[in-house]
Amino acid sequence: MNTSNEKCRLAIIGPGSRGQFLMSFLVQNPKVEIVALCDIYQPSIDDALKLAPKAKVYDDYRQLLENKDIDAVLVATPLRAHYKIVMDAFDAGKHVFCEKSIGYTIEECFHMYNKHRSSGKIFFTGQQRLFDPRYIKVMEMVHAGTFGDINAIRTFWYRNGDWRRPVPSPSLERLINWRLYREHSKGLMTELACHQLQIGSWALRKLPEKVMGHGAITYWKDGREVYDNVSCLYVFDNGVKMTFDSVISNQFYGLEEQIMGNLGTVEPEKGKYFFESVAPAPGFLQMINSWENKLFDSLPFAGTSWAPETANVNTGEFITGERPKTDGSSLLLEAFVEAVITRKQPARIAEEGYYASTLCLLGDQAMQEERTLSFPDEYKINYLNHQSKAPETV
Incomplete structure (x- = not known):
């Protein structure tokens, strides 16, 4: 499928330091049009507008999600805000890129992953090493x-x-x-x-x-x-x-x-x-x-x-003859944009992001409670043997 003339109309929710770092790659992609920005901190908006001067500005993400011209959202807010924004974005029919950790709790991560599956929308997380x-x-x-x-x-x-x-x-x-x-x-x-x-x-x-x-x-x-x-x-x-x-x-x-x-x-x-x-x-x-x-x-x-x-x-x-000069961030964003345009979720991307978040949250919980914890069976998803299609939930 030739997507060279296609566009991903993208909104940035939380264009702070991390959001602007990701925007620096996105504005170089001819397939991306950053159409909206949302933040409650005006200096972040001012700086982000230097990268995307034509973007419409919001201070309430819920109003942004009502915009039918937006295909996808990139969420780079403080961690505690991720869950509500991502769940509302899926409900609004948007594709989602969410920075890591995707949720504040393992339960939030699990519900976010299942919402991705049930909505049929693209879901990427900020795991650039992939x-x-x-x-x-x-x-x-x-x-x-x-x-x-x-x-x-x-x-x-x-x-x-x-x-x-x-x-x-x-x-x-x-x-x-x-x-x-x-x-x-x-x-x-x-x-x-x-x-x-x-x-x-x-x-x-x-x-x-x-x-x-x-x-x-x-x-x-x-x-x-x-x-x-x-x-x-x-x-x-x-x-x-x-x-x-x-x-x-x-x-x-x-x-x-x-x-x-x-x-x-x-x-x-x-x-x-x-x-x-x-x-x-x-x-x-x-x-x-x-x-x-x-x-x-x-x-x-x-x-x-x-x-x-x-x-x-x-x-x-x-491995490649010399020390590589990229950490994968630009390639991660390119893949997300391509997935949004083609409406095809790459195998295991959402699943790897889900488990990365749950493992770090379980480690934090073990330290907080000062005890050894097991990975909860109810939050396991069956994905390790699925190579060509999105996995089913256990």
């Missing part, structure tokens, strides 16, 4: 057995900053810095972990059975209500474990997902892979290693079994 060439190639290699049996997945996202934004008036604190307050957000889990936990179900093609974790405010003690230091452990039925860690007072290690098999390791964010068997070190390095072995053999903390690991000499290989 369209990132690095991640697509990585998953092809993982599923082909390139790295052997996957035994562990480590994910982490480290930053160093208070996560705050400038506030022109104290009365606007919770409106602008909504990510720091539990009435609007669940912090690092819904804002960061949502991206990385999706890697586990994608790589292993199944869900973890249980999750445990701990969260705390250890550094940024400034009145925020969400953790600045989190760690979760997800356990699959075969004992394989996936971890997520995030600290926002140290950025040395940055962000990465490390998928580890008995034959090798792959790091999708860097776009690199490393096999367990590496070429022998050059003669000089072998000599140095031999000397280190003799030295450390005599130290009680090491013992006679100590030997230098290979990680320091295993530089790995780039």
Whole structure:
């Protein structure tokens, strides 16, 4: 189907920093016409109008949804507002792109997914890794057995900053810095972990059975209500474990997902892979290693079994020959626009987004309740074996 002359008439609900980032890609797409903007914060509207000067402005999304000229909406509001807007948008006959996490609770996510199914409307979530060439190639290699049996997945996202934004008036604190307050957000889990936990179900093609974790405010003690230091452990039925860690007072290690098999390791964010068997070190390095072995053999903390690991000499290989320059955001939005125009929902896109949201919310709940939680059977959907069509609900 040739869609080169087709248009997606799109409305942006919540054109703040994230919304404008997505708009920066959309305005470059000749198939997109941004026809409406909606926000209760005028500076966001003013900035968004610089990108879409012809858009009609609303301060009530319900009035926007009454506009019959709008095909689809992109929802980039604070998390707590997602559910009502998305459900109303489906009822109004609109296709929906919703930023992650899609819901504030697992129950909300489940109802949103079912509304997508019953409405027949397109539903995308802000999981750009699903369209990132690095991640697509990585998953092809993982599923082909390139790295052997996957035994562990480590994910982490480290930053160093208070996560705050400038506030022109104290009365606007919770409106602008909504990510720091539990009435609007669940912090690092819904804002960061949502991206990385999706890697586990994608790589292993199944869900973890249980999750445990701990969260705390250890550094940024400034009145925020969400953790600045989190760690979760997800356990699959075969004992394989996936971890997520995030600290926002140290950025040395940055962000990465490390998928580890008995034959090798792959790091999708860097776009690199490393096999367990590496070429022998050059003669000089072998000599140095031999000397280190003799030295450390005599130290009680090491013992006679100590030997230098290979990680320091295993530089790995780039999957695509070099470090890619895209994170998949533009490709995600292009796919959404194409789906709206063709009225065809790509297989597993809504489902992967649904599970990414539910997994991060379950992790947050485990930390809040300080106990091990199992994934609720009533919120499972049968999608892992469906490749060519949208899945049915269990």
